[in-house]
Amino acid sequence: MEQSLIQYDTVIARCKALFLRKNKDYGTAWRVLRLPSLTDQIYIKASRVRNIEEQGTRKVNDRIDDEYVGMINYCLMALIQHDLKGDDRQDIPLEELAPLYDDFVSRTRQLFMDKNHDYGEIWRDMRISSYTDLILMKLLRIKQIEDNQGQLLASEGVDANYMDIINYCVFALIRLEEK
Numbered sequence: 001m002e003q004s005l006i007q008y009d010t011v012i013a014r015c016k017a018l019f020l021r022k023n024k025d026y027g028t029a030w031r032v033l034r035l036p037s038l039t040d041q042i043y044i045k046a047s048r049v050r051n052i053e054e055q056g057t058r059k060v061n062d063r064i065d066d067e068y069v070g071m072i073n074y075c076l077m078a079l080i081q082h083d084l085k086g087d088d089r090q091d092i093p094l095e096e097l098a099p100l101y102d103d104f105v106s107r108t109r110q111l112f113m114d115k116n117h118d119y120g121e122i123w124r125d126m127r128i129s130s131y132t133d134l135i136l137m138k139l140l141r142i143k144q145i146e147d148n149q150g151q152l153l154a155s156e157g158v159d160a161n162y163m164d165i166i167n168y169c170v171f172a173l174i175r176l177e178e179k
Contacts, residue, residue, distance in 0.1 A: 001116060007174045008112060012105055014173075015072045019101060020094075022073075028092045030077050035158070036146045038078040039139060042165065045071050046135045053129050065176050068169040071135065075162040075169075079104040082159060108163040112170070123171045131168040138165050 030038070045067045052058045080100045084092075092100075116123075123131075138161045145158050 001113075001121070004116065004121060004174075005109075005113070007177070008109060008170055011170045011173045012072075012109070015069050015076075016101060016105070018069060019073045019076070020098070023094060023097065028090065028097065031081070031090050031092065033077075033081070035078055035081055036143070038074055038081060039142050039146060042071050042074045042078075043136070043139045043143075045074070046132060046139060050129075050132045050136065053132060065173055068172050068176075072166050072169045075166045076101055076104055078162050079159060082162075104163075108166045111163050112167050115167070124175070126171070128172050128175050131172045135165050135168050138162075138168075 033041075049064055049067050052064060080092075080097070083100065083104075141155070142158050142161045145155070145161075150157070
């Protein structure tokens with residue numbers, strides 16, 4: 001478990017570094033996106049990964065691991081957007097944004113530790129393509145929740161699904177690194 005946490009933290013550090021660099025370039029322009037648009041951005045990336053997995057080739061040079069990093073950061077943006085609903089500010093200062101990012105990473109990491117405790121490290125025995133399928137399933141669930149205006153009868157909300165997607169992406173990045 002300790003090695004997994006070190007690997008987890010390394011993946012997240014890579015994601016956060018990119019998030020912060022892009023924040024310097026673009027600010028929080030993503031604040032204009034509604035949650036369904038962020039969900040669709042993640043869906044686009046996951047669909048590309050699946051298409052490449054199935055076809056075995058790609059024509060755009062963007063790397064698969066970069067798609068997983070992008071999905072992690074888009075999920076964190078969605079979690080932040082969801083948390084800031086009702087806050088119409090376009091620009092969120094970095095001093096406020098970075099702690100929000102870290103808070104959602106901390107919650108998601110705790111979820112990883114809790115599930116890793118219960119399930120063991122079974123994720124290490126899974127195929128990377130299964131993570132892609134699970135991510136797509138979670139996205140379809142989120143889309144249905146969004147279409148139902150968040151009304152649920154017996155299911156977890158969008159936050160739990162975004163956090164699961166982050167963890168599946170982390171698993172994929174760890175496994176890709178180990179290849």
